[in-house]
Amino acid sequence: MKKEVIVRVFDIVGGPLCVSAEDGQIIYEKIAPLIRQGHKIVVSFDRVETIISAFLNAAIGQLYGEFTEEQIRASISVRDMTNIDLSLLKRVVDNAKVYFKNKPSFDQAWKEELGDEE
Amino acid sequence: MIYYLPTIHSHHDGFESMANLASESKELLFDKLEIDFSRCRFFDANMAAPLAAVIAGVADNLNSIEIVNISTSIERILRKNRFLENYGYTALEDTNRTTIPFQRLQLSDGGRFEDYIQYHLKGKGIPDMSEGLGRIFKQSIFEVFQNVVIHSGSRLGVFVCGQFYPNLQRLDLTLADGGVGMRTNVRNYLKQNVSSVEAIRWALMQGHTTKTGSQPGGVGLTFLKEFITSNEGKIQIVSRQGFYEFQSGKEEVFKMESDYPGTVVNLEINTADTKTYRLMPEISPEDIF
Numbered sequence A: 001m002k003k004e005v006i007v008r009v010f011d012i013v014g015g016p017l018c019v020s021a022e023d024g025q026i027i028y029e030k031i032a033p034l035i036r037q038g039h040k041i042v043v044s045f046d047r048v049e050t051i052i053s054a055f056l057n058a059a060i061g062q063l064y065g066e067f068t069e070e071q072i073r074a075s076i077s078v079r080d081m082t083n084i085d086l087s088l089l090k091r092v093v094d095n096a097k098v099y100f101k102n103k104p105s106f107d108q109a110w111k112e113e114l115g116d117e118e
Numbered sequence B: 001m002i003y004y005l006p007t008i009h010s011h012h013d014g015f016e017s018m019a020n021l022a023s024e025s026k027e028l029l030f031d032k033l034e035i036d037f038s039r040c041r042f043f044d045a046n047m048a049a050p051l052a053a054v055i056a057g058v059a060d061n062l063n064s065i066e067i068v069n070i071s072t073s074i075e076r077i078l079r080k081n082r083f084l085e086n087y088g089y090t091a092l093e094d095t096n097r098t099t100i101p102f103q104r105l106q107l108s109d110g111g112r113f114e115d116y117i118q119y120h121l122k123g124k125g126i127p128d129m130s131e132g133l134g135r136i137f138k139q140s141i142f143e144v145f146q147n148v149v150i151h152s153g154s155r156l157g158v159f160v161c162g163q164f165y166p167n168l169q170r171l172d173l174t175l176a177d178g179g180v181g182m183r184t185n186v187r188n189y190l191k192q193n194v195s196s197v198e199a200i201r202w203a204l205m206q207g208h209t210t211k212t213g214s215q216p217g218g219v220g221l222t223f224l225k226e227f228i229t230s231n232e233g234k235i236q237i238v239s240r241q242g243f244y245e246f247q248s249g250k251e252e253v254f255k256m257e258s259d260y261p262g263t264v265v266n267l268e269i270n271t272a273d274t275k276t277y278r279l280m281p282e283i284s285p286e287d288i289f
Helices: A009-013 A021-036 A053-059 A061-065 A069-075 A083-102 B012-024 B045-060 B072-080 B083-087 B110-120 B131-152 B182-190 B196-203 B220-231
Strands: A004-008 A040-044 A076-079 B002-004 B032-036 B064-068 B099-105 B158-165 B170-177 B234-247 B250-270
Touching (some): A004 A021, A009 A040, A021 A053, A021 A069, A053 A061, A053 A083, A061 A083, A083 B220, B012 B045, B032 B045, B045 B064, B045 B083, B045 B099, B110 B131, B110 B158, B182 B196, B182 B234, B196 B234
Parallel strands (some): A004 A040, A040 A076, B032 B064
Antiparallel strands (some): B099 B158
């Protein structure tokens, strides 16, 4: 395993609010290459005040689409999170595991909604 | 055309009136909509958000809008929360600090929404509202906003407004959009013609999301519902012809008579709640992945 890297969410997002999928994507793009390179990653939420599920889905949930649970467990740890945020992250992670196991193929034709009636 | 707006509360009837206004004015083009408040005895201030979303749709059809015959007491409320500023009324200072003013934002205005919430939520219900509760409430509001950004496709933007009722120890915050409604997204995803009510119920279930890309979803609304349960608050969702309300462990759903042109989410929290934050189960960072 290579050097341990700390990903400081506050510094990357530029403030205490982690409230968009867009910002989550930025964090994902920092973390994913580090896993591929075999680093150990500590994601620090120090000074972060508010985190929502869409942010965590993008930043961390998305990793389960590319890496195995074992790879993720061996590479990532989190710190400086409140109990509320840990609980939300746990849900996001559990949900992501199921999401990628059951993900249907949407390459098939997309059927547009027909009509306006209920 | 003249539309006589009845009394508007954050209840099923109030939302039905908003949807009715939208249906009645649907065909209006290059014309004028006069909203007559003479039959309106009370107006819950946070309901300015869904009203504004409907009016924005009417204005988008190049109609002029006028608000007339408004009683002094309702006028005060709607000048304090700045809703009436767009219709020729000056704003009044909110001396009691109970208002979360009306604001219209574009979906790309995430940063402005963050500033708005950070600034206006301060002091509302505090010191009654504990710091922990304030945090979860803020989290819930951002969950809703992000849902609007991801799913609504609202060309008209998002409309937000709130009101603190100190005597009731309740804080309402309402977000409305002029988007496609939950029904369209769920229909496209399931490839079934589900009703608006079915679409709302479907979206509220754990793990259900209409997202199909690399980012999972389906956690936000479940989180919201659990928070509201623990807080003994209320959540109302109106989307197209669907009305959903969850309060005190009870769900109420109706098919609305008229079609609301988008989605509204109203969160009402009990600001006196001190237990929600404390009751969260202890989770170790070691047990996450």
